[in-house]
Amino acid sequence: MTPVTTDPARARARRAPWRAVRAGHAFVAGYVILLAAFGIVPVVYGIYFAFTNAGNRWTGLSNFIQSAQDFRYVAAFEHIGVYLTIWLAALVVLVTALALVLHQLPVWGISGFVRFLYYIPGALAGVASVLLWLFMLDPSVSPAASFLHLLGYGTFSQVIAPSHLAILFAMIAFWTGAGGWIVVMYGALNNIPLDIMEAARIDGAGAWRIARYIQIPMLRKWIVYMAILAFAVGAQLFVEPQLVSEASLGVGGRDYSPNQLAYDFAFQNNNVNYAAAISIELLVLSLAVAAVFVTRSRFFDAS
């Protein structure tokens, strides 16, 4: 990479950027080390487990086939299918809409306050916010009890009936996760050059047309980015159903998601290999969806 040179002046000139590169490496190292320790190594280990059995013998696809035949398997993937559809749709539509509205707010004080308001739930740790929702959903303690009664739900078990779970989890996820994205989108909107907006306005475009033809197309990459990350997080759904299951003493949310099923395999049936097989499936699924999003949206196009 560095050609041999005898010119001392040029060598000196090159040394400065190398020092800069070294600093860069140092900055990135923290991330790379953690990524390797908690990302790459476990994944490789997981792949190893997924293709071997308890006696460390190569088993081919047998772990995948056997775990897929478990009676909870199909249901678990159906559950997150429904959940992801609701959540991603809500996220993309509402986050974009709210960010646009936020961007239109004329008074600076209000805008700042609303952004702060959106962001608060995201500042709570994941589990804490789910616990908060457990209170919200229990008619006997909820501040929104009268609303729940209005809907005809008098007890916690009625609220968390199996058919309600996907929408409840989507609500919790939206509440905890959307605020941060709204703020990100708001930032992205601020990055749209003012002269483009100005030109559109001079051409007679109103707020709606500016949003439709200027802002949303220019937000596209951000929206795709959000969808990819949200899908990966959503496919790994665990804390919400697990806590609902604990709180409802097992009435709702048990074995709801593939991640919970993997957890059960590992710790109830002492079968780490099936658990690893399901984890690898989730990884492949997320990567595949990300690949589709990236190629379809020309995510990495520089133009």
Add this chain to the structure above:
Amino acid sequence: MALGIRAARARSRLRASSARVAFAVGAVALAVTVAACGNGSSSSSGSVSGAGAKDGFTQAAQTSGPLVVWVDSTRVPAAQAYQKAHPNVKLDIVTYDGDANGSNTLQTKVSLYNRTGSGWPDVVFSAENNEIAWAQPAGFTAPLSKGLIPDSVLNNFSPGALAPCTVDGTVYCLRNDLAPTLLWYNAPLMKQWGYQVPTTWAQYEQIGQEVARQHPGYIVGAAGDTFTPEIYMWASQCQANGITGIRSVTVNVTSSDCQRMAALLDTLLADKSMSKLSVFSSAFDKQEQGKVLMMPGPVWYTGAIFNTTSGLNTPKGLLAAAPMPQWPGTTPATTGNVGGGLWLLSAHSAHLAEAVSFLEWVTTNDAYQADMAPGLPAYAPAASKWLANQQNSGYFANNIVPVIQQTAGQVWQGWGYGKFSQEAIWASTVTPGITSGKAIVSMLPSWQTAITNYATAAGYQVSH
């Protein structure tokens, strides 16, 4: 015993015990950790170097050091009482969730310790009485009846008390408390309304129907808990959990033994004289305080539900106990059982002498079991003293001692202790239906399927 945990488990439901939270967070971390360590050999059986076979198992090399004891919060006083009586023993008391509600904390941790080859606690209390089903095959529990605990002690446990601890005739744990079900009732109110205490389920059902008509708002039972099948179905000899071998189970919940009880529950649930609420829910406390005419339930209902300000807060002199009602032709009489905790001794313990001393003391010594324990001791000599203490408190409206002594020996033995949680299966399969008004009779086939599925997934051969 189940009292504390169940109270704790349900009460802390929305109080959001931090342990649960930590558990859920830890779960994710654990999933990562397990992927990152371990060599894959499942159910290792504690092969320890420098060890010799004695008392029926391979013992670890003995060392000095603190005795590590895991207990749930309700059992902390037991460990502290032992410490007080044995000031020279170095005790490390660790509080965990006691595996309440099938949380599997212990199993999760032990499977990790089995992989890393260290870290096991010496003595553990568990609130789940089916713990041995996994702990024995995993090599975690030491056999107790092969020399560690003398037969003279083992024989003093109440008849059947050690059934959940026994595998192929060898005892692998000691029972902390017994939890047979009986019929609790409000004696003055029964008298005032002219009802005889029912001895048959038909009489019980009839009173339930009359109460619904004449005294709406009053209840004769509750069917909204995870352990509802253990109160009603177990007592009815419903074959939901017929563990016939270490990996075989017979499940037949569409039989008449199950249908009759399901139909009774359906009738009373429809009449609203049977509550759909969990007895541990705050809604139950609010709605049913002073409204419980009768309630079938385990012994520990006294402390966990009736005689507590955080429950029904039933005043002194009202509560009385009777044996569970029976179906015609059931001889001998049978009853159900809800919980009753266990003490396990680690086969990996490097402090066996202290561990055995602790285990024996905590399950048999009067200082804890007779005077402090919140539930009926499994150790018979302590049990009679405990019962006398209860009766002397003057709380009960009748003499509960003979009733409890009688029912303690009547627990139907056809309901076993398997690796899968019957409570969790009922909770996720039947309870949502009860909540939405579906008849239990119509849900029996899906209950059957669910039990079959979970049992099969846990490695059981299921016959019908």
